[in-house]
Amino acid sequence: MTRRVLVCGGAGYIGSHMAKWLAAHGVEPVVLDNLSTGHREAVRFGPLVEADLLDPASLDAAFASGPFEAVMHFCARSLVGESVQQPLAYYENNVTGTLNLLQAMQRHGVDRIVFSSTAAVFGEPVSPQIDEDHPKTPINPYGASKLMVERVLADAAQAYGLRSVTLRYFNAAGASADGDIGEAHTPETHLIPNVLRAALGDGSRLRVFGDDWPTPDGTCVRDYIHVDDLAQAHWRALDYMQAHDGAHAFNLGNGRGFSVREVIAAAEAASGRPVPFDIAPRRAGDPAVLVAASDRARQVLGWAPRHTDLAAIIDSAWRWHCDPAF
Ligand code: UDP
Secondary structure: OOEEEEEEOOOOHHHHHHHHHHHHOOEEEEEEEOOOOOOHHHOOOOOEEEOOOOOHHHHHHHHOOOOOOEEEEOOOOOOHHHHHHOHHHHHHHHHHHHHHHHHHHHHOOOOEEEEEEEHHHOOOOOOOOEOOOOOOOOOOHHHHHHHHHHHHHHHHHHHHOOEEEEEEEOEEEOOOOOOOOOOOOOOOOOHHHHHHHHHHOOOOOEEEEOOOOOOOOOOOEEOEEEHHHHHHHHHHHHHHHHHOOOEEEEEEOOOOOEEHHHHHHHHHHHHOOOOOEEEEOOOOOOOOEEOEOOHHHHHHHOOOOOOOOHHHHHHHHHHHHHOOOO
16 A cells, blocks of 8 residues: 655645655655645645645645545744744644644544654753753744644643654755755745855845854854755654654754854855855844754664765755755
């Protein structure tokens, strides 16, 4: 029988890399997406069902193209700054939308989900590296909305036997090696794409959000993780749920932090071009430093990230930005 996974948000950046991974490993990815921020052109590896998490009837239509062995849930509004400005939209989409998805799974007898969560559930770190037991005190509505869903998944495991793996991404970056899919947001708010655009010489100048943070060079520090390594973790989570019930959560990062200034320097090296930038005010909702401890994912899931070098991650993104397919 065909193995099939419902990839919610599969027209987006991380979801499309997941769909590609599944197809390459013999599993049909059926993409559910409302195309609000995703790209029709990124759906290349399986069928697209246009549906909206806020429209339960449309979800029923999507589940009709099953049966699905699991759902992978990448649909979310995910911008920290925007979530501070529009909290209700974030809670509606990320919490209500996920509740609708979980209820649709119940109606259609699907009892496994891999959920995309975020480092933003932790808030300001109290230790240099963040493991799964770190206190969870989000400082922005985006992180809070994801933490609420984590709680829902834990309760649903107890009550209904729903199996779940929550993967908390640190900063997703990079693009597929063959250049067919990559990161394309409109407007683009993420650091690496904005750095590379400035390097391309499209007339934009990078705005560095604050150089007065309590970090070695005054700019924020993040842990950048290649999008294909995130896909690999989802793949291992699927395996894990075959043998384990309950709700489980893992942090995914490389365990090394890079400042905004270090990312700029790495992008200048990868592109061979200068990155024009200005120092701008701090962005609301940003913590100073976010670096993962991912030992649990390595030990329990057998996850082994392959693209751990920042230069290589930026190089894959640079190749995409020089010749984007959409
Ligand atoms: N950042 C920046 N200029 C930009 C975009 C991002 O200085 O144009 C900073 C941002 O303040 C944060 C880091 O780069 O410290 C990573 O931001 P991004 O939006 O890529 O990811 P996030 O950490 O919000 O998930």
